Amino acid sequence: MSLPTTFFGWIQLLIEKYGPLFLNGAGFTMLIAISGTVLGFLLGLLVAIVRTIPVSKKDNIFKRILMKLVNIILNVYIEVFRGTPMIVQAMVIFYGSMMYLGLRMPALGAAIFIISINTGAYMAEIIRGGIISVDKGQKEAAHAIGMTHWQSMVHVVLPQAVRNIMPSIGNEFVVNIKDSSVLNVISVSELFFVGKSAAGTYARYFEAFAIIAAIYFVLTFTTTRLLRLLEKKMDGGKHYTICGSQSAADATITLEKGENVPHD
Amino acid sequence: MTDMNILQVQNLKKDFGSHQVLKDITFSVNRGDVISIIGASGSGKSTLLRCINFLEDPTAGKILYHGKDAEQLNRAEYHSKVGMVFQSFNLFSNMSALDNCIIGQTLVLKRSKQEAKKKAMEYLEKVGMTPYMNARPGQLSGGQKQRVAIARALAMDPEILLFDEPTSALDPEMVGEVLSVMRDLAEGGLTMLVVTHEMGFARDVSNRVIFMDQGVIAEDAPPAEIFTNPKQQRTREFLSRILDK
Numbered sequence: 001m002s003l004p005t006t007f008f009g010w011i012q013l014l015i016e017k018y019g020p021l022f023l024n025g026a027g028f029t030m031l032i033a034i035s036g037t038v039l040g041f042l043l044g045l046l047v048a049i050v051r052t053i054p055v056s057k058k059d060n061i062f063k064r065i066l067m068k069l070v071n072i073i074l075n076v077y078i079e080v081f082r083g084t085p086m087i088v089q090a091m092v093i094f095y096g097s098m099m100y101l102g103l104r105m106p107a108l109g110a111a112i113f114i115i116s117i118n119t120g121a122y123m124a125e126i127i128r129g130g131i132i133s134v135d136k137g138q139k140e141a142a143h144a145i146g147m148t149h150w151q152s153m154v155h156v157v158l159p160q161a162v163r164n165i166m167p168s169i170g171n172e173f174v175v176n177i178k179d180s181s182v183l184n185v186i187s188v189s190e191l192f193f194v195g196k197s198a199a200g201t202y203a204r205y206f207e208a209f210a211i212i213a214a215i216y217f218v219l220t221f222t223t224t225r226l227l228r229l230l231e232k233k234m235d236g237g238k239h240y241t242i243c244g245s246q247s248a249a250d251a252t253i254t255l256e257k258g259e260n261v262p263h264d
Numbered sequence: 265m266t267d268m269n270i271l272q273v274q275n276l277k278k279d280f281g282s283h284q285v286l287k288d289i290t291f292s293v294n295r296g297d298v299i300s301i302i303g304a305s306g307s308g309k310s311t312l313l314r315c316i317n318f319l320e321d322p323t324a325g326k327i328l329y330h331g332k333d334a335e336q337l338n339r340a341e342y343h344s345k346v347g348m349v350f351q352s353f354n355l356f357s358n359m360s361a362l363d364n365c366i367i368g369q370t371l372v373l374k375r376s377k378q379e380a381k382k383k384a385m386e387y388l389e390k391v392g393m394t395p396y397m398n399a400r401p402g403q404l405s406g407g408q409k410q411r412v413a414i415a416r417a418l419a420m421d422p423e424i425l426l427f428d429e430p431t432s433a434l435d436p437e438m439v440g441e442v443l444s445v446m447r448d449l450a451e452g453g454l455t456m457l458v459v460t461h462e463m464g465f466a467r468d469v470s471n472r473v474i475f476m477d478q479g480v481i482a483e484d485a486p487p488a489e490i491f492t493n494p495k496q497q498r499t500r501e502f503l504s505r506i507l508d509k
């Protein structure tokens with residue numbers, strides 16, 4: 001069998017030979033990106049919640065010192081993981097845990113672990129920003145009817161904070177789809193890694209990575225659209241119903257959102 | 265006699281840094297009192313309400329609830345007994361009007377969902393907001409939001425409601441609907457402490473008017489006396505300024 005001589009010829013050959021491998025890589029990339037975003041979100045949520053626990057002068061000294069200490073530790077975590085490249089974090093964690101802890105992490109597990117704590121550091125700041133940006137009257141109203149700090153967080157502040165930062169969370173997800181490619185350094189067979197192996201066989205880097213680029217683009221483009229749809233859904237229906245009469249259903253009026261509500 | 269007494273504010277002081285906002289406030293509220301608090305902007309009216317409700321920590325002094333130091337009481341219980349209505353409504357914007365009136369009952373008073381809903385509907389009806397119970401706050405006008413906020417406070421079965429300029433953020437044509445709800449509540453015997461610039465309300469509805477000036481209570485008297493024959497020069501000046509407008 002003679003080798004192709006044109007660009008499209010090479011593309012065709014690579015797809016025929018490595019198509020399933022590429023799809024597999026795309027699957028791993030999505031798996032890593034989704035788990036990293038979800039776990040990173042949960043981690044960031046936890047960190048942000050701890051960092052926004054109110055401490056007043058009236059609390060006992062032990063609690064105040066403990067909170068201060070915890071806050072310092074969390075700050076260090078956020079600064080370090082935001083201030084160094086994930087590719088370096090991957091090397092340090094993967095080889096560090098192997099050499100000094102005798103821990104041989106499976107590549108996929110290590111990849112998800114690394115991307116999660118990396119995302120967690122960004123999410124912590126995003127979520128804290130979301131919490132702070134919720135109008136403080138909301139919290140005061142919650143306290144005024146007797147809710148505790150935790151009740152007001154769970155039922156009033158966090159739902160609003162998370163809704164407000166949905167675009168940033170989606171953005172983190174898209175970033176993770178792309179940036180998970182750096183995890184090829186720990187030999188997890190995500191999309192970039194399989195692209196590299198495929199390219200290497202025939203030394204056709206341009207053609208192989210043109211295919212990989214196209215796949216990445218399809219992944220991020222679809223994800224972006226889906227997230228936008230989800231956001232629209234979260235905003236609730238476009239309409240709401242005014243119950244004109246409890247007995248006669250035809251007495252209800254449906255209003256468009258944004259339309260001025262008549263008042264009596 | 266003491267049973268009649270709901271709140272006693274004793275020598276309350278509040279500083280923000282070096283700024284003494286409340287200097288030495290002492291007064292008491294009896295069951296059924298409708299007290300209007302009037303005074304110039306910055307005289308400390310909001311701060312007083314916020315201290316009573318512990319949204320601010322008082323610098324000194326005491327608040328007694330039925331003779332007991334309110335700071336020692338269970339916060340949730342105290343808050344459910346001493347309700348608050350805000351100038352800017354502060355309805356929970358992630359919930360429907362109905363859920364706004366339910367959530368405190370189920371979380372704080374541990375009422376069952378059905379019982380809470382029944383009570384919420386009752387008070388939404390009372391403020392004329394039943395048709396809008398499924399609407400989100402963002403879909404309501406200012407006057408409607410404030411009426412829901414009042415229903416939310418009432419659903420907690422408070423012994424006293426604090427109002428901080430409940431009509432000041434409203435367009436003029438909506439002031440009336442909220443004032444008429446408040447008038448009904450006063451006639452129904454609810455104990456109310458109302459910071460207001462609505463002199464008509466102060467004069468016609470309340471049984472006592474407190475005039476605050478620069479962090480102190482300058483005068484505390486029935487409206488007939490305050491409005492026709494104030495003892496203090498500064499009360500007279502304030503009233504002539506505000507009534508001239």
Ligand SMILES: Nc1ncnc2c1ncn2[C@@H]1O[C@H](COP(=O)(O)OP(=O)(O)OP(=O)(O)O)[C@@H](O)[C@H]1O
Binds near residue numbers: 285309
């Ligand atoms: N959180 C705060 N930090 C610092 N200063 C404050 C704070 N809250 C209020 N103040 C100051 O306390 C003073 C009294 O404020 P307050 O809001 O109680 O006045 P008010 O009588 O309610 O006025 P208005 O009629 O404008 O609502 C003002 O000078 C204000 O600047």
Ligand SMILES: [Mg+2]
Binds near residue numbers: 309310311428
């Ligand atoms: Mg005020």
